[in-house]
Amino acid sequence: MDGANGVLLVAKDPETVRAVTSALGSGKRPTLAKVCGDLPELTAQLEQSPAGIVVVDIDPAPRRALVELGPIVGRFSDTRFVVLSRELQSDLLLEAMQIGARHFLVKASIGADLTDVLRRLMPTGRTRTGGHGSLITVFSAGGGCGVTTLAINLANELGLEVSSPALVVDMDCAYGAVGSCLGLSGQYGLTDVLDHHGQIDEELVISTALVYSPSLHVLLSPASVNYSDPAPLHYDRLESALEAFRSAYYHTVIDAARVGMDVAAGLASASDATLLVFQLNVKELTTARALLEALTRRGVPAESIMPVANRYRRRGRTIEMAEAQNALGRPITPICSDFFTALRSINYGQPLAQTAPRSPLRRELQGLASRLVNSHAKGARANRP
Numbered sequence: 309m310d311g312a313n314g315v316l317l318v319a320k321d322p323e324t325v326r327a328v329t330s331a332l333g334s335g336k337r338p339t340l341a342k343v344c345g346d347l348p349e350l351t352a353q354l355e356q357s358p359a360g361i362v363v364v365d366i367d368p369a370p371r372r373a374l375v376e377l378g379p380i381v382g383r384f385s386d387t388r389f390v391v392l393s394r395e396l397q398s399d400l401l402l403e404a405m406q407i408g409a410r411h412f413l414v415k416a417s418i419g420a421d422l423t424d425v426l427r428r429l430m431p432t433g434r435t436r437t438g439g440h441g442s443l444i445t446v447f448s449a450g451g452g453c454g455v456t457t458l459a460i461n462l463a464n465e466l467g468l469e470v471s472s473p474a475l476v477v478d479m480d481c482a483y484g485a486v487g488s489c490l491g492l493s494g495q496y497g498l499t500d501v502l503d504h505h506g507q508i509d510e511e512l513v514i515s516t517a518l519v520y521s522p523s524l525h526v527l528l529s530p531a532s533v534n535y536s537d538p539a540p541l542h543y544d545r546l547e548s549a550l551e552a553f554r555s556a557y558y559h560t561v562i563d564a565a566r567v568g569m570d571v572a573a574g575l576a577s578a579s580d581a582t583l584l585v586f587q588l589n590v591k592e593l594t595t596a597r598a599l600l601e602a603l604t605r606r607g608v609p610a611e612s613i614m615p616v617a618n619r620y621r622r623r624g625r626t627i628e629m630a631e632a633q634n635a636l637g638r639p640i641t642p643i644c645s646d647f648f649t650a651l652r653s654i655n656y657g658q659p660l661a662q663t664a665p666r667s668p669l670r671r672e673l674q675g676l677a678s679r680l681v682n683s684h685a686k687g688a689r690a691n692r693p
Contacts, residue, residue, distance in 0.1 A: 314341030315426060318350050319365035324392065327418040328363060338426045347376050354384050361429055363422075365392045367415075370400050378407035385506040388429045388515070392418070398534075401495065408505045410515050412495065429515045441554040442684040445579040447572060448565040449586035449596035454618045455565050456485040457650050458585055458643065458673070460524075463561040464659040465670075465677035467523030474559040475517060478529035480566055481541060487532030491657035494518050497528030499539045501549050508548040510556035524659065525557070543571055550578050559681070572599075573606040580684055582608065585616045588627050597636055613638065616676075619645040641676065644668050 315338045319325050325343055332340040338361065344350040350362065366373035370393050381389050390411045391404050404412045411425050444462070448455040460476055467474035477498060478486035487493055496516045504512055517525040530538035553560040564575055576582040584600060586592035596615060604610050617632065620642035633640050646669035653663045660670040 314339055314359060316342055316344060316350060316353060316359045316362045317365075318344045318347060318362065319392075320345055321365060321367065324365050324367075324415060324418075327415065328392075328422065331418050331422045332426075338423070338430055347373075347380060351380055351383075354380075354387065358384070359387055361388050361390065361426055363390045363392060363426075365415075366400075367393055371403070374400070374403050374407055377409075381408040382505060388511070390425060390429070405496070405500050406503070406505075410512070429511070441556070441558045441560060442581070442680070443550060443554060443560050443562065443579040444581045444583065444680060445562045445564050445575040446583045446585060447576075447599060449584060449599060450592035453585055453587045453592060454650065455585045456480070456489055456563055457654065458583075458616070458618060459561050459563040460486060460489055461653070461660050461670070461673050462583075462677055462680075463559070464521070464524045464661055465674050466559040466561065466681065467521075468661060469674075469677050469681050470558050472558050473519070473521075473523055473525045474561065475513070475525045475527060475553060475557040477527045477553070477560060477562045478532065479541065479562060479564045480529050481531055481538050482566060484529040484531030484533075484535065484538075485565070486526060486563055487528050489654055489657065490520055490526065492518055492520065492526055492528065493532050494528055495533065497530060497533045499530045499533070499541060501527065501552070502542055502545055503539075504545075508545060508552045510552050513549075513552045513556040521659075523661075543574070546571070546574060547578065550575075559684075569602060569606075573603060573608060576603050576608040576613070577606075579612065581680055582613045583616050584613055585618050587619050588617045588621075588625060588629075588632055590627070593627065593632055593635060600636060600638070610638065615640045617642045619643070619647070621645045643672050643676070 315332060317328050317340060329340055332338060344353055364377060388410045390413060391409050392413050392415050393400060394415055396412060396414050401412050410429055413421060413425060446455055446459045463474040463476040476486055478484060500516055501508060501512060517527045520526050562575060584596050586596040600613060603613060615636050615638050617640050629640060646667060649664045649667045649669050653660050656663050660667060664670055
């Protein structure tokens, strides 16, 4: 059996077997290697020859099947499991995620979706970046200062800059602003990475993230997965998740607009750059100064923190840039005020590169992305033995 490309199917129902066989019968990757009649047969097969992906039909007793499947998922942690069922019920989906299944697929969509799901889950056998991707965390010093718009577009420009997708991670449990801005929703997101029982690795991150475009992937917040009852984020394994982000993507942008100070300090300490976004007014400048001081007191290097004055107007300012820089004790990167261009991007659910590619706002974000890419490249060269 081809362990890298082959798929094991666990099913007794002839109709399900036919549907999966038909979906995987094109001769292209992935291919169906074997059909197991039950979970004990699957266990024996995996002991004999490891498989990259296993598809399990959990009908007609889905709850009992998931209970029995859980220990197998935990034992064979290098294998990715997909479950099939007639109906997608929220309690079954939650239980499947809790035992470590990577995807829950309704049987009616086998023909249309199974191949794409399995291709996303197939092990690559290597890491994308060797663990050397960059992390950029974006904090907000005030509500409505445009931090999510900045995070989305910065990530997209980073992806375009290096011709490889960048990841934007949405940590906003209240609104799921990244998903809302891009018109995205899905079954899985950041919660499933942080709560994963097995190893948190690049394959888990890539298979959980949504592909928005060739330059931008998105890891949804709990609010974008289930707005009425978003799951809490547990940060016990945040460090492992951050390392997996580095391995999976050349650049990861974390939209951390609403996190506690302990989490904020952990993110900033692990990040190559921390953007502190605010508007140039007394209230947000005061908050930015307090946040900057709190982070540095917790050991975050001041030189890694980049204050960003968003929606900066060259005329009609109440606070001069020199005064603001003196208050923060740091240089400030201005991003121009281009409200209607940004609003158009939000209304269309598209990055500025699509809605306003020649706008001043997009050019300034391109410049910021280039600056961060060059800074990361210099740091990588300096760290080479």
